[in-house]
Amino acid sequence: MIAYNIMRRIILSLLFIFLLSIQPAYPYWIWTPKSGKWVNPKNMPKDNPKDQFAYAKSFFDINKYEEAKREFRKLLKAYPKSAEAAEGQYYLGLTEEAQGKLYEAYQAYQMVIDKYPFSERIQEVIEREYKIAEKFMAGEKRKAFGIDLPVENPAIEIFGKVIENSTYGPLAPRAQYKLGLVLKGLMRYYEAEDEFNKVVSRYPDSEWASAAKFQIASCRSSLSKGPAYDQGAAQEAKQRFEEFVKEHPDAVLSLDAEKNIGEIRAKEAQASFDIGRFYEKQKAFESAKIYYNDLINNYSDSPWAAQAAARLQIMEQKNEK
DSSP: OHHHHHHHHHHHHHHHHHHHHSOOOOOSSEEETTTTEEEOGGGOOOSSHHHHHHHHHHHHHTTOHHHHHHHHHHHHHHOTTSHHHHHHHHHHHHHHHHTTOHHHHHHHHHHHHHHOTTOTTHHHHHHHHHHHHHHHHTTOOOEETTEEOSSSOHHHHHHHHHHHHTTTSTTHHHHHHHHHHHHHHTTOHHHHHHHHHHHHHHOTTSTHHHHHHHHHHHHHHHHTTSSSOOHHHHHHHHHHHHHHHHHOTTSHHHHHHHHHHHHHHHHHHHHHHHHHHHHHHTTOHHHHHHHHHHHHHHOTTSHHHHHHHHHHHHHHHHHHO
């Protein structure tokens, strides 16, 4: 019993010493007379925006991005009209981009333009948005946090914003042209053609204007290549390709234009032969001859011309009998 009491006193003494060595715990909630509310000290910003920005950036500088975002958002909430707020919003975009969250980065950058239009970062923000759009155009995944983004291709939205943010800025013609390319890649040819036309009309002296003219013809050509041959679209495409070659004979794209012209002519020749055969089967021989002769006279370099000549010879032989 005596041993038990001695042991008990030793344990109590050690426990008392341990408790004395512990620093007072930081309260989870404290009362702030200024706001008249109980607040969690962890969520409280620094006493001024400059200190809060520096604190947030200290996390960014050592790649602690989640902590950095938390502190930058705290800055924006506590000091939304401060000079540091615009810079904090910009760094929010940098942080999202550093984490590979490109769409969220674009949204953060766009907020700089929308809320802080006088920021010195505006041109840099537009350039960063443009580069993000290019990444999506190149096939960057369209997911954020595992959820599909609410757009078919973010590049469409972002290139559009780049143009809107700086309609006559240095990146605008390029963004306008690439917006057309994205739409064309999605086979939205009418919309793509509209964007390419804007390049030509808004930026006629830019390096992208001639390429846009080629793409307009290419869109027309693509429309003619559907399941049903569209002769009107094909003829318009050929005309535009011919105009492009005439205006830019030395352009690299002129070789592609001439190739497209050849493909369209081959389609036209085949269409004329098919119509001739239709009339021949209907025993409308005079009408058939018109299409076969047109083939021979206007598409002499086409293999369909030789077939048309053969059909004319067969019809003449039948008439002789």
